[in-house]
Amino acid sequence: MIYMATRSVAGEKTGLKEIAEAINSPQAFTAKILQNLVKDGLVSSTKGPHGGFCIKRPTAEIFLAEIVASIDGDQLFIGCALGLEKCTEDHPCAVHYKFKAVRDHLTGMLQTTHLEDVSDRVITGLSFLKTGTNKR
Amino acid sequence: MIYMATRSVAGEKTGLKEIAEAINSPQAFTAKILQNLVKDGLVSSTKGPHGGFCIKRPTAEIFLAEIVASIDGDQLFIGCALGLEKCTEDHPCAVHYKFKAVRDHLTGMLQTTHLEDVSDRVITGLSFLKTGTNKR
DNA sequence: ATAAATAAGGATAAAAATATCCTTTAATAT
DNA sequence: ATATTAAAGGATATTTTTATCCTTATTTAT
Numbered sequence: 001m002i003y004m005a006t007r008s009v010a011g012e013k014t015g016l017k018e019i020a021e022a023i024n025s026p027q028a029f030t031a032k033i034l035q036n037l038v039k040d041g042l043v044s045s046t047k048g049p050h051g052g053f054c055i056k057r058p059t060a061e062i063f064l065a066e067i068v069a070s071i072d073g074d075q076l077f078i079g080c081a082l083g084l085e086k087c088t089e090d091h092p093c094a095v096h097y098k099f100k101a102v103r104d105h106l107t108g109m110l111q112t113t114h115l116e117d118v119s120d121r122v123i124t125g126l127s128f129l130k131t132g133t134n135k136r
Numbered sequence: 137m138i139y140m141a142t143r144s145v146a147g148e149k150t151g152l153k154e155i156a157e158a159i160n161s162p163q164a165f166t167a168k169i170l171q172n173l174v175k176d177g178l179v180s181s182t183k184g185p186h187g188g189f190c191i192k193r194p195t196a197e198i199f200l201a202e203i204v205a206s207i208d209g210d211q212l213f214i215g216c217a218l219g220l221e222k223c224t225e226d227h228p229c230a231v232h233y234k235f236k237a238v239r240d241h242l243t244g245m246l247q248t249t250h251l252e253d254v255s256d257r258v259i260t261g262l263s264f265l266k267t268g269t270n271k272r
Numbered sequence: 273a274t275a276a277a278t279a280a281g282g283a284t285a286a287a288a289a290t291a292t293c294c295t296t297t298a299a300t301a302t
Numbered sequence: 303a304t305a306t307t308a309a310a311g312g313a314t315a316t317t318t319t320t321a322t323c324c325t326t327a328t329t330t331a332t
Binding site: 187 | 291293297
């Protein structure tokens with residue numbers, strides 16, 4: 001998403017191959033994740049020559065939380081740190097409140113940081129999407 | 137560890153079976169994790185009748201960070217949010233600083249919260265180690 | 273219309289995390 | 303000494319996550 005954001009300024013498409021290379025992620029795997037993002041309406045795709053993927057909405061309106069939820073589901077946001085099925089104010093796990101503070105911080109960050117924030121740093125060369133030797 | 141903390145007041149041993157039941161975790165799997173904690177010096181174990189596991193140091197001196205590191209390794213503390221092999225101030229990933237703030241919060245919490253903090257809440261009935269129907 | 277390019281989707285495979293089983297080792301009690 | 307209890311450790315199995323492969327569907331250019 002960040003790479004596409006650095007590219008889809010005027011609604012230009014970016015091909016799978018290019019995206020996968022840019023983030024040093026296997027093509028087929030990247031394709032599956034893109035399919036998911038398409039299914040969830042964050043990205044549009046077109047087949048055929050000059051086809052590819054494109055972010056649907058303005059990058060300043062897409063927050064990281066949406067992307068994380070689309071790719072990884074909601075466990076990051078609602079799962080219990082100790083793995084309890086039911087972990088609530090009524091029946092909190094032993095680290096519920098300590099953990100809640102951290103999670104609220106994380107959730108808040110993801111809900112207030114939009115793609116533009118992040119992609120701008122890449123465009124200006126302040127940060128990176130790969131190292132040349134990534135782990136995954 | 138939290139369950140043992142609620143039990144090993146005067147250096148009493150707690151058996152594997154009892155621990156596994158208390159936290160609703162499979163016995164054999166719990167045993168592997170306990171082996172690890174023993175190897176890392178957080179827990180002592182004795183075999184034979186009346187054998188079992190016991191936390192080695194005062195619970196007020198064992199911080200959650202140590203336990204997490206023993207069980208899950210250090211990726212939680214040092215891993216890059218975007219999966220870059222090398223993610224540093226010099227070569228930061230696109231969410232490095234945003235993520236760093238959250239991680240510092242998490243790390244800080246784990247490094248300042250000790251077992252006693254957490255087990256006391258269980259002892260006084262304010263929080264719980266299982267629900268009856270856990271996920272894992 | 274046909275060929276070429278490209279994503280979609282289903283089936284499968286590989287790797288990692290989670291979990292189990294069984295044999296061995298050590299401690300205790302008789 | 304022997305039997306019993308309980309953890310240690312190695313091998314294996316299951317599940318989940320990560321990744322690949324191959325066929326199909328769609329779009330564009332000729």
